[in-house]
Amino acid sequence: MRAYARLALAGFRRYSTYRQAMVAGMATNVVFGLLRMAVLAVAVAPGPIVGYDIATVATYVWLGQGLMSVVVLYADKHLAERIRNGDVVVDLYRPWHLQRALFADDLGRTGYAVLVRLVPPVAFGALFFPFRWPDVSAVPLFVVSTLLAVTVSFGMRFMVNAITFWLLDNRGVHSLYTVTTWLLCGLSVPLTFFPDWAKPILWSTPFPAMLQAPIDVFLEHGSPWPILANQAFWAVTVFVAGHVLLGRAVHKVVVQGG
Amino acid sequence: MIEVRDLRREFTLTTKVGRFKRKKHTVRAVDSVSFDIAAGEAVGYVGPNGAGKSTTIKMLTGILVPTSGHVRVSGVDPSRARRDLARRIGVVFGQRSQLWWDLPLRDSFDLLRAIYRVPRPDYETRLRECVDLLELGPFLDTPVRQLSLGQRMRGEVTAALLHGPELLVLDEPTIGLDLESKERLREFLAELNTQRGTTLLLTTHDLDDIERLCPRLVVIDRGTVLADGPLDELRAEVAPERVLVVDLEKPTEGLDDLPGVTTTRTELNGLRHHLTFRRADTTAAALISAVAARAEVHDLVVVEPEIDDVVRRLYARR
Numbered sequence: 369m370r371a372y373a374r375l376a377l378a379g380f381r382r383y384s385t386y387r388q389a390m391v392a393g394m395a396t397n398v399v400f401g402l403l404r405m406a407v408l409a410v411a412v413a414p415g416p417i418v419g420y421d422i423a424t425v426a427t428y429v430w431l432g433q434g435l436m437s438v439v440v441l442y443a444d445k446h447l448a449e450r451i452r453n454g455d456v457v458v459d460l461y462r463p464w465h466l467q468r469a470l471f472a473d474d475l476g477r478t479g480y481a482v483l484v485r486l487v488p489p490v491a492f493g494a495l496f497f498p499f500r501w502p503d504v505s506a507v508p509l510f511v512v513s514t515l516l517a518v519t520v521s522f523g524m525r526f527m528v529n530a531i532t533f534w535l536l537d538n539r540g541v542h543s544l545y546t547v548t549t550w551l552l553c554g555l556s557v558p559l560t561f562f563p564d565w566a567k568p569i570l571w572s573t574p575f576p577a578m579l580q581a582p583i584d585v586f587l588e589h590g591s592p593w594p595i596l597a598n599q600a601f602w603a604v605t606v607f608v609a610g611h612v613l614l615g616r617a618v619h620k621v622v623v624q625g626g
Numbered sequence: 627m628i629e630v631r632d633l634r635r636e637f638t639l640t641t642k643v644g645r646f647k648r649k650k651h652t653v654r655a656v657d658s659v660s661f662d663i664a665a666g667e668a669v670g671y672v673g674p675n676g677a678g679k680s681t682t683i684k685m686l687t688g689i690l691v692p693t694s695g696h697v698r699v700s701g702v703d704p705s706r707a708r709r710d711l712a713r714r715i716g717v718v719f720g721q722r723s724q725l726w727w728d729l730p731l732r733d734s735f736d737l738l739r740a741i742y743r744v745p746r747p748d749y750e751t752r753l754r755e756c757v758d759l760l761e762l763g764p765f766l767d768t769p770v771r772q773l774s775l776g777q778r779m780r781g782e783v784t785a786a787l788l789h790g791p792e793l794l795v796l797d798e799p800t801i802g803l804d805l806e807s808k809e810r811l812r813e814f815l816a817e818l819n820t821q822r823g824t825t826l827l828l829t830t831h832d833l834d835d836i837e838r839l840c841p842r843l844v845v846i847d848r849g850t851v852l853a854d855g856p857l858d859e860l861r862a863e864v865a866p867e868r869v870l871v872v873d874l875e876k877p878t879e880g881l882d883d884l885p886g887v888t889t890t891r892t893e894l895n896g897l898r899h900h901l902t903f904r905r906a907d908t909t910a911a912a913l914i915s916a917v918a919a920r921a922e923v924h925d926l927v928v929v930e931p932e933i934d935d936v937v938r939r940l941y942a943r944r
Contacts, residue, residue, distance in 0.1 A: 370743075378726060378733065382728045382729060386728075455722050455723070457719060457722060458722050458723070461712055462712055462741060463741060463742060618689065618705075
């Protein structure tokens, strides 16, 4: 356990060495937030859509902008690259559980992202737009929900990356994953904007658990418990699936490189 | 320390035949390999590219599960007890880094201490020794990405030794290093083996590594063991000739009828003679006195066959 804590700390430090990337990322993030804000503000100008008034929209957009870098809504390629060039050999032989070790590293990254990627856009949104703060009692639930969102996202990214053991070139899978996530996690539009028949289908995929879930908990849309239960279910499911996938890779697959 | 019996690993590869059809075929990367390595030995595991060296190493370290066969390293089955084993052995991959690219060298070591659960006093003693012997001091606080290859390799070896492994597996440890760095590393490894009794298993293309470090050689090609034995014996078996090179004071002809000499070559207008002889036929001493009886000798040297010659002949013998 201590080793994983140290790995998380190292993850935090590794990401904090790239300050310029952080500043650039933050700037892009705010610009895109303004664009999304403009579109949705026009949409709700005549009157609220399914409970989304201008303050709810602002909160949804700026919280989403902040969370997207904390949760990571695209398929990162770190592990995929290491599988392709064979460096994964080093990761596989250590006295650790590779998936857990990478998760610890990702939690370190999360911690840093909360400080520099979540707080600034939310502060920006709260300063310049009407904003809906939740009741104090919802805050710990939001923290738990965000952690679960990170866990689901990590689990999904781990699997998308692990497919490289079989495909080697999995750029297609990566792009497909990113497009699907952006559409289905609630980043493009709030999932409540979808037609009623589509909602149960959407929520039976792991994607809403990554973004819409923590946003809904923050906005106090309905009871938080079913949302948290959905997230916990997906967190466990994707983690176990990733574990099985890794085991199969080691049994069946070429580990690249001399 | 290592026990390998009929080890085999197959990979299934698919190739395209036609637009949609795929054909599967099985490749044997390692095919019934057997050898034993006792504690304290230093063994060179050599072979051309694609011979199955790295696949063997991956099975010995528990990264790959063998298709069939028996492996025991330090008394355990590597793929079943991978984590246990990792705490008892060290691995250096010459072409891969086990250090954290973005962090100072010292931080990587500290992380490894936590991962391998090394008690702090042991860790500090071992780190101090490595820092002294490998002269890591000047760049201990430099991020790994800024280290030169030679500095990084010294870091890699240290990283593999912090948990005090009884076996150190080195996969091409000197690849890409300059002569001085190679020499320094070899010296360190030789001391590790002889003073500390750490078992070494080394794959390499650099046969100087073997010459310096490994009294025993296992030669592998196309997944099977071609030869296994002391370097000297292999040499005597496949390359029994040695060459006596003599420089004479005055140009002399006719040294080719000396007893035991098989072929001769003359250079510098008869000043330098290369006399090839077989160990079984004569000794270097007898030959030297025979030459000295005929001409005044200025200088001489006995050349052993190059180790890559030995390996090349082993391949050719198949």
